[in-house]
Amino acid sequence: MKRKRILKNFIFSWTVIILLGMVILSAGAQDATVVYTEGDVDIDHGYGSRELALIGDPLQNGESIITGPVGFAELERNTSTTITVEPDTIFTLEQTVEDGEERSVMRCTLGSVAYRFQQIRGKEPYLVTPSAVAGIRGTEVIVTTADDGSSLFIVESGTVEVEAEDSRVVLEAEEGVEVRPGERPGEKFEVQRGGIDFSEWREARREEFIEDPVSSALALERRFSGLIRKVEELAPVYAENKRWLEHERELMKKIELEKGTDAKWEYYREKVYPLEVDTHNAFITLRYWAKSAFSLRRFVLGRMYLSLKTSYIENLQDPKFVEFLEVYRRILAGYEDKVVPRLKDGDLI
């Protein structure tokens, strides 16, 4: 009888280990590999570690490719996805959880990235920009962003659903849409293959920002506030899950002492394990929204500040600059207060 119980526990323990291993391996399978580089291409590993990207280097979750003015990189993922990172771009691989399932996230914070998905194993990834999120189905799509955080989605084949501010637009082949920060997706438009000059579009957005920096900063603030709302919604859920999990783990220890190992494992299966999964999912999702807010603050707001400070350096009392600074400081205060506590030091580099 005792031997049978030991065998049962042994099998259960190994099942858990194997399942965890599969989760880790599937997370690893979401990484990409650098298959081609040209010019300045760096991999940012986080924690202040940044090095030249070489062909064959893996890009793991949480890491970024940063290309210089003449930098260009191509990445492959599971041999069925090709990611082309254009010059002056920051591209990051991340993950989130939706309906209990992990989804990979491909974030283009600045610059331009082209994606070709031939065959997707598991859930489709999300394509994220500072102003929108897109879901894809068997797609070739180009995503480009401007210095003010606006983004442009152009679909070459397949279908893309672009979502911003709780509003969705479905794009089919040879269609595109522009999304400005804090706004719903604009009207979709037809695109002739090669018919869009991305640098012209980026320059137009930049000129508009320089002309009216306060409106651009306010739009960014709206987007930022939306991200903070998500963080604030999820933070108590995660805290409560974590607290409850600790409580259940203590109970499990007591059950083992009072009723034996079998009862402990049964309690683990029924109560603790589902709670562990929920807590993990809440953590990943909370981190995703916090990282989204970080990207917006660091890369988009940071570049806005640099552009204006250096443009107005001879007259820092100019009302346009002063008004911009007011919005800028509000965003920074929200970031320090609500976002930073949700990130680790290594995320802040």
Place this chain on the structure above:
Amino acid sequence: MIFRNIIRMACAGAVLCSFLLFSGCATVPVSEKPARVESLLARLEQGDAESNTRLTHVPFVLDGEIMATRKDARLMWENLAGISGLFSDPEIERIYPAGPEEYGKFAGTADMRVFFDRALPENTTVVEVETSFGSFLLLVSGKRFGVPVLVGLKGPVQ
């Protein structure tokens, strides 16, 4: 015989001088030498955006911002290219090592704390300088084309 002794002493003197010279170079980083920092400022003052970008480390600091890309460096120098006197007549007031505790001089934020703690290049120094344009705080480090590289800039400090 006397001539041979003179040669020996001259050789020994030369060896000693080179030792002192090279050991001096090895212990004092370029970023701590005021003359080299002034040379950097003179080059930046010339206002060539392309060469100034090459003299800027990435990532770099601008006031309280951490700028991650070479495009940011280029954009900054393109905008500053037309400003004359930004770094002219520099008077260096202080140069000291940029330890992790100095982050608050640029911004008292978590981002800056982590940047100073983990991402500053080796031998980075803080330079307090007064130019005809105003007071600036600089972060400089390393060496490129004989001068240190700019890692951070704050100012003109109000």
